[in-house]
Amino acid sequence: MSTEITTVGIIGAGTMGNGIAQACAVAGVRVVMVDIAQAAVDKGVATVGASLDRLIKKDKLTAAQKEAALALIQGGTSYDDLKGAQLVIEAATENHELKLRILKQLDGLLAPETIIASNTSSISITQLAAPTSRPDRFIGMHFFNPVPMMALVELIRGYLTSDATHDAVRSSP
Ligand SMILES: NC(=O)c1ccc[n+]([C@@H]2O[C@H](COP(=O)([O-])OP(=O)(O)OC[C@H]3O[C@@H](n4cnc5c(N)ncnc54)[C@H](O)[C@@H]3O)[C@@H](O)[C@H]2O)c1
Numbered sequence: 001m002s003t004e005i006t007t008v009g010i011i012g013a014g015t016m017g018n019g020i021a022q023a024c025a026v027a028g029v030r031v032v033m034v035d036i037a038q039a040a041v042d043k044g045v046a047t048v049g050a051s052l053d054r055l056i057k058k059d060k061l062t063a064a065q066k067e068a069a070l071a072l073i074q075g076g077t078s079y080d081d082l083k084g085a086q087l088v089i090e091a092a093t094e095n096h097e098l099k100l101r102i103l104k105q106l107d108g109l110l111a112p113e114t115i116i117a118s119n120t121s122s123i124s125i126t127q128l129a130a131p132t133s134r135p136d137r138f139i140g141m142h143f144f145n146p147v148p149m150m151a152l153v154e155l156i157r158g159y160l161t162s163d164a165t166h167d168a169v170r171s172s173p
Contacts, residue, residue: 003164008020008024009088010091011079011091011102012092016091017035018048019147023151024072025073032081034082037077088110089117090106090119094123100128103131114137115137115168117169118138125161126158129161136161138158138165139169
């Protein structure tokens, strides 16, 4: 059965996290963006707002579309808020130990059917998936910077990533 993705969780509100949040929200997908400090979350949301303003200036977006997109982004510091997402994308600092810690925490918290993805640029997806209980529902989503301009994401399957996980992520908005 295919998973319909209507809410995406994002770990990290930095360059990639807020770019992914913007791309998802503009596509009409609800976003929960979590970082370690509220200041980082606020900065991420403000970056999205400024980026959408630039699109309005270029006549690529209306003010109403900007408001609609921002209304879809919920930011915070609690991983608990990610529980309603069908897909959680880890876009935290590129550090192997840190990512393993975050992924184990997510694995213990999220419903078994939730897909976890990592935006890592250099770490093996198979290695990141291994300590989780869901290597079949784990995938690499390598977004390109700046995300909203590139509109490109490379999917990287781990050794055990299932076809269903790959298809659910590929067909998401
Ligand atoms: N910047 C790029 O061009 C680019 C391109 C492709 C992939 N990536 C990858 O994307 C990921 C993020 O990169 P970035 O450039 O956005 O980094 P960044 O430094 O801009 O943002 C990382 C964010 O993660 C947050 N963070 C750290 N620990 C956390 C935790 N435990 N929980 C929640 N948030 C936490 C930090 O506070 C920071 O806001 C990395 O894996 C990087 O390799 C980056």
